[in-house]
Amino acid sequence: MDWKSIKTGLQDQFADKIQRWHEHNTRRIYLDIDAEMLEPVVTYLFNTLQSRFIIASAVDKPNNMMEIIYHFDFLHLPQVLSLRVVLSKDRLEIESIAPIIVGAEWIEREIHELFGITFKNHPNPVHLLLPDDWPEGNYPLRRDQ
Amino acid sequence: MSTIIPIGPYHPLQEEPEFFRLHVEGEKVVHLDIELGYNHRGIEKLAESKSWDQVVFLVERICGICSTSHPAAAINCMEDLGAIVAPERAQYIRAIICELERIHSHLLWVGLAGHFLGYNTVWMWSWKYREIVCDVLEKVTGNRQSYAMFKAGGVRRDLDQDDIPWIMESMDKMKPVVDLFRGAVMDDPVLHARLKGVGCLSAEDAINYAVVGPTARASGIRIDVRKDDPYFAYPWVDFDIVVYEEGDVYSKAMCRIDELYQSVSIIEQCLKKMKPGPIDLNIKELPPGEGIGRAEAPRGEVFHYTLSDGSNFPARYKVRAPSYTNILSNEKAVIGETVADAALILAAVDPCYCCTERLTVIDEENNKSVLGQADLLKLSQAKTETLMKRLSL
Amino acid sequence: MMDTINILIFPGLIFTIILALFVAWVDRKVTARVQWRVGPPLLQPLFDFTKLMGKETMIPGQATAWLFYAAPIMALTGALVFSFTLWNANLYPDNSMVGDLIVVVYLAMIPSVAFMLGGLVSGSPHSVLGASREIKLLLGDELIIVMALMVVIIQSGGSIKLGAILDYQRTYGAVAWSPSGMIALILAILAMQAKLALVPFDMSEAETEIMGGTLVAYSGPLLAFFKLTQWIMRAMLPLLLVHCFWGGIIFSSWVSILAGLGKLLVFWVIMILIRNTNPRVRIDQALKFFTVWGGCLGVLAMILAMLGY
Amino acid sequence: MAKTLYIDLEKCRDCKSCHAECSYFYHPFNDGITYLREVAEFTLTCRQCEAAPCIEVCPTDALERQDDGIIRRWNIRCVACNSCSYACPFGTILPELIGYAVSRCDFCHARLNHKDAPVCVDKCTLGAISYGEYEVNEEKNIYRISDHLLVHAISWNKKVLF
Amino acid sequence: MSLKIQALTRSIWVYHLATGSCNNCDIEILDCITPRFDLERFGIQLVGSPCHADALLVTGNMTTKNIPRVKAVYEQVPKPNVIIAIGTCALDHGMFDGSYTSRVKVDDILPVDFYVPGCPPKPEGMIAAVAKLIAQLRQ
Ligand code: SF4
Ligand code: SF4
Ligand code: SF4
Ligand code: SF4
Numbered sequence A: 001m002d003w004k005s006i007k008t009g010l011q012d013q014f015a016d017k018i019q020r021w022h023e024h025n026t027r028r029i030y031l032d033i034d035a036e037m038l039e040p041v042v043t044y045l046f047n048t049l050q051s052r053f054i055i056a057s058a059v060d061k062p063n064n065m066m067e068i069i070y071h072f073d074f075l076h077l078p079q080v081l082s083l084r085v086v087l088s089k090d091r092l093e094i095e096s097i098a099p100i101i102v103g104a105e106w107i108e109r110e111i112h113e114l115f116g117i118t119f120k121n122h123p124n125p126v127h128l129l130l131p132d133d134w135p136e137g138n139y140p141l142r143r144d145q
Numbered sequence B: 001m002s003t004i005i006p007i008g009p010y011h012p013l014q015e016e017p018e019f020f021r022l023h024v025e026g027e028k029v030v031h032l033d034i035e036l037g038y039n040h041r042g043i044e045k046l047a048e049s050k051s052w053d054q055v056v057f058l059v060e061r062i063c064g065i066c067s068t069s070h071p072a073a074a075i076n077c078m079e080d081l082g083a084i085v086a087p088e089r090a091q092y093i094r095a096i097i098c099e100l101e102r103i104h105s106h107l108l109w110v111g112l113a114g115h116f117l118g119y120n121t122v123w124m125w126s127w128k129y130r131e132i133v134c135d136v137l138e139k140v141t142g143n144r145q146s147y148a149m150f151k152a153g154g155v156r157r158d159l160d161q162d163d164i165p166w167i168m169e170s171m172d173k174m175k176p177v178v179d180l181f182r183g184a185v186m187d188d189p190v191l192h193a194r195l196k197g198v199g200c201l202s203a204e205d206a207i208n209y210a211v212v213g214p215t216a217r218a219s220g221i222r223i224d225v226r227k228d229d230p231y232f233a234y235p236w237v238d239f240d241i242v243v244y245e246e247g248d249v250y251s252k253a254m255c256r257i258d259e260l261y262q263s264v265s266i267i268e269q270c271l272k273k274m275k276p277g278p279i280d281l282n283i284k285e286l287p288p289g290e291g292i293g294r295a296e297a298p299r300g301e302v303f304h305y306t307l308s309d310g311s312n313f314p315a316r317y318k319v320r321a322p323s324y325t326n327i328l329s330n331e332k333a334v335i336g337e338t339v340a341d342a343a344l345i346l347a348a349v350d351p352c353y354c355c356t357e358r359l360t361v362i363d364e365e366n367n368k369s370v371l372g373q374a375d376l377l378k379l380s381q382a383k384t385e386t387l388m389k390r391l392s393l
Numbered sequence C: 001m002m003d004t005i006n007i008l009i010f011p012g013l014i015f016t017i018i019l020a021l022f023v024a025w026v027d028r029k030v031t032a033r034v035q036w037r038v039g040p041p042l043l044q045p046l047f048d049f050t051k052l053m054g055k056e057t058m059i060p061g062q063a064t065a066w067l068f069y070a071a072p073i074m075a076l077t078g079a080l081v082f083s084f085t086l087w088n089a090n091l092y093p094d095n096s097m098v099g100d101l102i103v104v105v106y107l108a109m110i111p112s113v114a115f116m117l118g119g120l121v122s123g124s125p126h127s128v129l130g131a132s133r134e135i136k137l138l139l140g141d142e143l144i145i146v147m148a149l150m151v152v153i154i155q156s157g158g159s160i161k162l163g164a165i166l167d168y169q170r171t172y173g174a175v176a177w178s179p180s181g182m183i184a185l186i187l188a189i190l191a192m193q194a195k196l197a198l199v200p201f202d203m204s205e206a207e208t209e210i211m212g213g214t215l216v217a218y219s220g221p222l223l224a225f226f227k228l229t230q231w232i233m234r235a236m237l238p239l240l241l242v243h244c245f246w247g248g249i250i251f252s253s254w255v256s257i258l259a260g261l262g263k264l265l266v267f268w269v270i271m272i273l274i275r276n277t278n279p280r281v282r283i284d285q286a287l288k289f290f291t292v293w294g295g296c297l298g299v300l301a302m303i304l305a306m307l308g309y
Numbered sequence D: 001m002a003k004t005l006y007i008d009l010e011k012c013r014d015c016k017s018c019h020a021e022c023s024y025f026y027h028p029f030n031d032g033i034t035y036l037r038e039v040a041e042f043t044l045t046c047r048q049c050e051a052a053p054c055i056e057v058c059p060t061d062a063l064e065r066q067d068d069g070i071i072r073r074w075n076i077r078c079v080a081c082n083s084c085s086y087a088c089p090f091g092t093i094l095p096e097l098i099g100y101a102v103s104r105c106d107f108c109h110a111r112l113n114h115k116d117a118p119v120c121v122d123k124c125t126l127g128a129i130s131y132g133e134y135e136v137n138e139e140k141n142i143y144r145i146s147d148h149l150l151v152h153a154i155s156w157n158k159k160v161l162f
Numbered sequence E: 001m002s003l004k005i006q007a008l009t010r011s012i013w014v015y016h017l018a019t020g021s022c023n024n025c026d027i028e029i030l031d032c033i034t035p036r037f038d039l040e041r042f043g044i045q046l047v048g049s050p051c052h053a054d055a056l057l058v059t060g061n062m063t064t065k066n067i068p069r070v071k072a073v074y075e076q077v078p079k080p081n082v083i084i085a086i087g088t089c090a091l092d093h094g095m096f097d098g099s100y101t102s103r104v105k106v107d108d109i110l111p112v113d114f115y116v117p118g119c120p121p122k123p124e125g126m127i128a129a130v131a132k133l134i135a136q137l138r139q
């Protein structure tokens, strides 16, 4: 599978759902999508395009926003595709992708404890890194604390 | 009733504390719980209060074994952010350091794996030969670990042209060593029986758990950042990706040993191709924006993501170490194996070995440990012995 | 007077301890050399021992205190008496008071039992487990030792006197040179290895193995006693083999004394080499090995011995 | 007309220590005003010497003259040794402005949407910062530094004065 | 100088305790017992149980999650003993100063006797430290 067909595949499949397609350079591609679209896009990426999940990075953003960036790559291709999902801090909730990709389980737990984002339908939503008696509502990587 | 075997969090040979809970029924492992966080130092947060230069030093201290792969990913990340291309000589030097580290790390693994199988002598021997690499690193970078060589846009120290013959010589010394260890693993029927077919991770699971590095390559997945997303001097040198199909512990071991040859050859090629020239661009600033950096650590792909606001401190720094995904995959690999093998399987992904060194069986009812780490170690070593017996008698 | 010297200096307390410390050093030195290391200085075991004597003793909360104290003392006493008996048998083979094989075998068992006891009462789950394994192991290796010694007894005309065994060998040559004796010796070496907790249960110096062993909760002087017991047994069990299979040490001339010590050295080296070149055995495997293979060979050796081979 | 930030550098000169707080989002220790003052000083009061001692003395080549003649400090290279401020014969580089952590100011744009004044305005002890609609006026020594910043300072460049 | 101390200085058994380190210090400690450096020459050896230890080597920057465990281990070490903090982390958090997971230093929790700075200290450095330690104990 080459990058061109991946690109056309994605664009055909989710033409109007992709809010922004940004190529930082030929190897680093950022895609902005709606939170509701995450599940179908990830399913498509993982099952149809056979991408490999790398990790998700959450970023606390100004203006009451929180971002989760899901990074994917493809076997034998240099491209890293990053799906960006923006959440409002008033409703920090997103569908878990761990049911689709097992490898996402830990990072979602980690994001949950460090940023306070809730992952719906996560198979095992408990603390990963912090002690179990870590105060509720204290999210160390958030900037408002 | 299933018994719980906690692994951790302290043991003499261990490095950092982590905690596994093996649920066992009889001899079979039925479930694995992993508890992390004893080592959680909040590096991602700390990175936000360090300047770009300091971030390189900080990520170097994520882990001492991979102490150059994190900086490698970090500078890849910064160079991606600032669209910087470091000078050629710097790229060669970087590749050399990375490969030296791979040799040292793989030898370290071989030694500790030997220890785990009951061959303490192997441990001592491989660490003895590891000193060759440490010497080279000390001469080139000034330190045996934590080399502080990399910076965005170049390297901090040049490699002395006069040292090259000596480094070449050291690399020549490495080859018979690798032959020795390869021969030991290949020809030893006990090891075959002990390692083959144990702890298999299928290619499908490898993708599912997003494993990387030798753990993935041993399952037949041909991924290697050095080839897929070339960085440093890797596009200019010739090397192969070592792939084994079975996904068992034997494949993982062979994968690592074969990579030693590749690393030695890459270093030699780099030393030959290197020309005198500038080693640093002395960059001025990093623009606002995002950057992604990847590097192939001895244990697999290291991934860094950063967000810059244009100041000299990152606004967000995300690190994904290879063990992060590899350790989780144990959840799959150990199921259905015996306790004696479990320790070995956990160790096979090279999760900074230590993680596997802390086992105690806990009786679920009164939560008292009844089987210690040493016993598991013994179980593991005993199995080798049994096999030896079966094969030789 | 002679008796006091006998008991306290030679071949009793002091001599035994010195020999034990020496063997402990040889063990560590050879191990180090095999691993490309320099190894500890000659007096290292002595320093270790003295240091432990000066340390605080911690009694684990769950331990049965008096048994916790008694076990190491019992172990050490057992080992000392064992060693004393053996040396006396070699020194004065004609003295009928020196005891017989059955006594010696029982004496050799005392330290193992004490180890077990210490492990069981210290309350630490690790040591309890270690102890329970040692019990199992004891069943296995004791059987083999008894069978091997049976061969000796049969060969030397049914006598269980230590002196008689030596006499026989001095007249007809060492037991080990006969086919049945050889088999018995090999079995005995393996069993000895197990008894010394060297191959299957290395509770010795190796740092990783101590955790989970019977000694895990011991500290200070009590640990020192246990260590010393271990060293004494390591030095002296080979003497039992020399005595039973190789004609013992003859104290008639310097040459024969040296030759005797040479025999002892051979066994020490065999012991250390086995220890260094082999991985460890799992408990049930060891048991199976001892009961099935060891048992068969033992029976075979006994039959051969009865047939006069 | 859009609202901009306005800094009276002349007032700042009398100030013993800066108490202006900054609500910049990404770094808790960020001090946007310092950064703005640094840029303003370099733009307006620096004499832009031909053989600039500050550039000469900088051990890490962190100072560089831009095409428009204005000196700029590159944030990755600078190690905050303060040599430049001692070398400057006119005292225009204030040591307290040359910090190791280079701060940013985003003029609190996105967050406040031009409705309220940024926190630095309220926290400045001498009232040197304000937020509103200002006009460039060379007569009154008000200069534009960037789209969102106007500064009042006596510029040496002002030919009339010399 | 008592015989006790004399013997102690010639036979130091160490137990190695990582409290959230980066592994480097720990690897270098292990390096000290491998062929190149071979600390067994001085009677120093790693032991597996804190009950047997004379010296506790503490590395790492003491994450909050580790504190109870570290205390539990310390209580098992019989007196007389020495606590040696190895590496900059164990001294002063080093690079990790200010992290939200580590608020206290090693010497807030354990009575540290010796500090070996370095990140990581080289094996030579650790051996030098041990030599100094022995010299001091003998006084
Ligand atoms: S892969 Fe292992 S050695 Fe490397 S940084 Fe991660 S934990 Fe450390
Ligand atoms: S407090 Fe106000 S007047 Fe004082 S230095 Fe800061 S900005 Fe200038
Ligand atoms: S403070 Fe910065 S700019 Fe000034 S001389 Fe030092 S390094 Fe150069
Ligand atoms: S204070 Fe430090 S940097 Fe400055 S001159 Fe002295 S040693 Fe050099």
Ligand code: SF4
Residues within 6 Å of the ligand: D046, D047, D048, D049, D052, D053, D054, D055, D071, D087, D088, D089, D090, D091, D092, D093
């Ligand atoms: S020395 Fe002072 S006045 Fe001259 S260019 Fe440098 S900062 Fe400006």
Ligand code: SF4
Residues within 6 Å of the ligand: D005, D021, D022, D023, D024, D031, D032, D033, D104, D105, D106, D107, D108, D118, D119, D120, D121
């Ligand atoms: S405008 Fe906002 S960002 Fe700029 S200095 Fe003031 S408070 Fe800080």
Ligand code: SF4
Residues within 6 Å of the ligand: none
């Ligand atoms: S070793 Fe050198 S660079 Fe490191 S802290 Fe000390 S003086 Fe600074």
Ligand code: SF4
Residues within 6 Å of the ligand: B061, B064, B146, E021, E022, E023, E024, E025, E026, E059, E060, E061, E086, E087, E088, E089, E090, E094, E095, E118, E119, E120, E121
């Ligand atoms: S002192 Fe340095 S090398 Fe040692 S654990 Fe800390 S960061 Fe790692």
